[in-house]
Amino acid sequence: MRAAQKVVPGAVVVVTKLSRLLLVLSLLLSCISANAAVLPFERADVLYHSYSGGGITINGPAVLVRKSIGDSVSVSAKHYIDTISSASIDVEVILGASTYEEERVENAFSVDYLTEKTLMSLGFTNSEENDFSADTFSFGISQDMFGDLTTVSMGYAHGSNTIGKTGDPNFSENSQSDNFNLSIAQILTKNLIMSAALDVTTDAGFLNNPYRKVRYVDTPTTFLLENEVYPKTRTSTAIALRTRYFLPYRAALHAEYRLFNDSWGITSNNIELGYTHPFTDNWIAEAHIRTYAQSRASFYKDLFPFSNAQNFLARDKELSTFSNSTIGFGISYEFAKGEGGFIDKASVNLKFDHIQFNYKDFRDATQTSFTPGTEPLYKFSANVMQLFLSVWF
Amino acid sequence: MLYKATLGLLLLLSLSACSLEPWVKPYERANLADPIMSFSQDPLSQGYIHHVYQAREGARGAEGGSGGGCGCN
Numbered sequence: 309m310r311a312a313q314k315v316v317p318g319a320v321v322v323v324t325k326l327s328r329l330l331l332v333l334s335l336l337l338s339c340i341s342a343n344a345a346v347l348p349f350e351r352a353d354v355l356y357h358s359y360s361g362g363g364i365t366i367n368g369p370a371v372l373v374r375k376s377i378g379d380s381v382s383v384s385a386k387h388y389i390d391t392i393s394s395a396s397i398d399v400e401v402i403l404g405a406s407t408y409e410e411e412r413v414e415n416a417f418s419v420d421y422l423t424e425k426t427l428m429s430l431g432f433t434n435s436e437e438n439d440f441s442a443d444t445f446s447f448g449i450s451q452d453m454f455g456d457l458t459t460v461s462m463g464y465a466h467g468s469n470t471i472g473k474t475g476d477p478n479f480s481e482n483s484q485s486d487n488f489n490l491s492i493a494q495i496l497t498k499n500l501i502m503s504a505a506l507d508v509t510t511d512a513g514f515l516n517n518p519y520r521k522v523r524y525v526d527t528p529t530t531f532l533l534e535n536e537v538y539p540k541t542r543t544s545t546a547i548a549l550r551t552r553y554f555l556p557y558r559a560a561l562h563a564e565y566r567l568f569n570d571s572w573g574i575t576s577n578n579i580e581l582g583y584t585h586p587f588t589d590n591w592i593a594e595a596h597i598r599t600y601a602q603s604r605a606s607f608y609k610d611l612f613p614f615s616n617a618q619n620f621l622a623r624d625k626e627l628s629t630f631s632n633s634t635i636g637f638g639i640s641y642e643f644a645k646g647e648g649g650f651i652d653k654a655s656v657n658l659k660f661d662h663i664q665f666n667y668k669d670f671r672d673a674t675q676t677s678f679t680p681g682t683e684p685l686y687k688f689s690a691n692v693m694q695l696f697l698s699v700w701f
Numbered sequence: 702m703l704y705k706a707t708l709g710l711l712l713l714l715s716l717s718a719c720s721l722e723p724w725v726k727p728y729e730r731a732n733l734a735d736p737i738m739s740f741s742q743d744p745l746s747q748g749y750i751h752h753v754y755q756a757r758e759g760a761r762g763a764e765g766g767s768g769g770g771c772g773c774n
Contacts, residue, residue, distance in 0.1 A: 353745040359753060372745040386745070455723025487762070493740070498729040503740060507762030546763035550740060554732040568760035576760040584737045592737065602759050626759055659746060665757070692753055694746055 345427040345452050345459070347382040347420060350375055351700045361663070361690025363396040368411075380423065386416040397686060398625070401673045402521050402533065412437045418446075426451055429463075439472040439518075446487075459493040473518040483513030499554040510543040522623040523673060523680070524612035531611060531673070531680040537621045539607075544570035560584040568602075574627065576602030589645075594638040594659075601631040610671050611681045625686065629668040636661035636692075652700040661692040740765055 351374055358367040368389035376382045390412040418431035431446040448463035465487040473479035491505040516538035523531040548566040555561065564580040582596030605627040607620035638659040645653045664687070671683040678684075725733075732738065741747055751764045 353743065355745050355749065357749050370745055370749065388749075456727070457723050457725060489762070491763075491765070495725050495730070495733060498725050499732050501733055501738065501740075503765065505763040505765055509762050544761060546760060548763035548765060550765055552738050552740065554735065554738055558735070558737075560735075560737045564765075566760070566763055568762070570759070572759075574759040576758065578760070586737060600754070600758060600760075605759070626757060632758075657743065657746070659750075661750070661753075692750070694749060696743070696746060698743065 345422065345425075345450055347376055347380070347422050347427070348374055348384075349700055350382075351698060353696055353698045355694060355696035358693045359690060362665070362688040363394065365393045366390050380421060382420040382422075384416075384418045384420075386414070388414040388416075390414075397672065397674060397688075398520055401523070402519065410438055412440075431465075439474050441470045441472075443468050457495040460491075461493075462488075462490045464488055469513070471514055471518060479518060481514030481518070483511060483515055485509060485511045500551065502549070502551040505546075505548045505550075507546040507548075508543070510541070512541050515540065515542055516622070517624065520624055522609070522612055522621045524615050524617060525680060529679055532615070534615055534621070536623065537619070539572065539620055542570060542572055544568065544574075558586055562596075572627070573606035574602055574604065576600065590642050592640040592642070594640075596634075596636045598634040598636070599631065600633075602629065604629040604669060608669075610669050623670075625667055625670040628670040630666060630670065631668075632663055632665045634661050634663045650701055654697070654699045657694070657696050657698065659692075659694040663690045663692065665689070 351372075353370075353372045355370040355372075356367070357370060359365070368391045370386070370388040372384065372386045374382060374384040391409075392412065393407060393409050395407040412435060414433065414435040416431065416433040418429055420427060420429045422428075427450040429446070429448040429450075431444075431448075433442075433444040433446075435442040444465055444467040446463060446465035448461060450459060450461040452459050465485075467485040467487070469483045469485075471479075471481040471483065487507065487509045489505065489507045491503055493501065493503040495501050516536045520536050521533035522536055523533050526532045546566060546568045548564065550562070550564045552560055552562045560583070562580075562582045562584070564578075566578050568574070568576045578598060578600040580596055580598040582594060584592060584594045586592045605622060607618060608622045608624070608627045609617075610623060610628070612618070612621065636659065638657065640655050640657045642653060642655045644651050667686045670686050671681070672686045673680075673683055675683045736742060755761055755764075
């Protein structure tokens with residue numbers, strides 16, 4: 309160590325920091341209780357999803373199967389398809405009233421390993437579109453402690469993306485993302501549980517959409533389009549608090565608050581409240597409301613005063629100032645419960661969400677009878693439906 | 702300084718917490734073990750709805766759903 313200190317002091321600092329980190333972690337993990345975590349339930353889900361709103365229709369199937377191997381290993385596999393048909397406002401402004409169709413296929417695999425005291429997870433996800441490919445590796449560790457009243461989980465994920473552009477075979481860009489997350493779930497009373505989560509994500513590389521354009525004033529009555537230019541890095545932090553409360557007559561209330569901030573200047577928060585009510589032995593009804601609001605990215609503008617008006621340019625409505633509100637319902641019917649045989653339980657579920665988006669500084673540029681910059685503010689609503697079958701075995 | 706304070710706090714916790722008596726006993730966790738109290742009842746459905754919001758909002762992360770749990774084996 310002394311020799312190393314003379315040669316590469318930087319390396320020693322890293323080693324020292326690493327050893328301190330390991331010491332802190334080992335102390336933290338030494339507080340575990342005798343009773344440890346359990347493997348996730350063995351189950352299979354088959355889901356059909358449908359989103360419709362703002363000129364976009366996305367639907368498709370999804371399948372998730374989770375199976376245990378022995379007492380300490382659980383594996384899962386997921387297959388998910390988005391079939392997208394879009395004539396959204398972004399496409400209309402750039403291409404006119406045309407529709408494009410594409411498909412996204414996602415496959416994910418994970419392995420969970422349970423030792424006496426620790427649950428560790430390894431995961432891999434691949435997502436493929438004709439112009440976008442993404443690979444993500446993840447690692448997580450979860451631990452029950454303090455008499456099983458507390459569960460601490462932490463994880464890391466690394467994503468690597470390749471971005472192409474339809475119609476331009478020479479276009480190829482890359483981006484990477486690194487994600488760190490930490491969460492603590494805490495039993496507070498015999499009817500109340502709470503969790504807190506922290507998430508830090510950093511991106512580097514080509515982060516904008518290769519098709520999307522910004523608009524700038526050409527003459528007082530016309531505008532022109534040019535490519536978006538985004539910063540090459542983005543770092544974001546999100547914290548969330550969630551709670552569930554068991555009511556005296558077997559029903560549950562849940563609440564959630566999340567605060568988000570990033571290096572592009574976006575600050576957002578969302579609140580959700582929900583109620584779950586089982587009735588008879590087979591039915592469970594659920595209802596929830598959610599509101600979300602965000603401020604714009606510092607380089608976002610609906611209409612720039614002239615070409616290349618600033619270093620970074622964006623007119624992505626997801627980076628604008630806006631809010632949305634959701635009202636949602638769900639109903640589940642459980643059957644084949646405790647009848648023996650291969651299946652422990654099964655359920656068929658229907659969920660529906662209605663979301664209303666209201667933009668504060670993104671205008672409907674397809675309305676050509678207005679002077680640029682005076683068009684009505686854009687708004688739209690979306691309907692989200694899920695129908696799925698779950699089987700526990 | 703911060704490191705030493707954190708280390709001291711964790712040392713204290715590790716000494717005390719291993720013998721900590723849970724104030725909600727295992728036999729008092731029937732309500733918490735009810736599936737309607739789970740933070741992640743339907744992982745596939747939950748993952749989908751997170752994706753719906755992620756694609757249309759500037760925010761991302763801390764969606765919850767994976768990990769955690771109530772410790773009610």
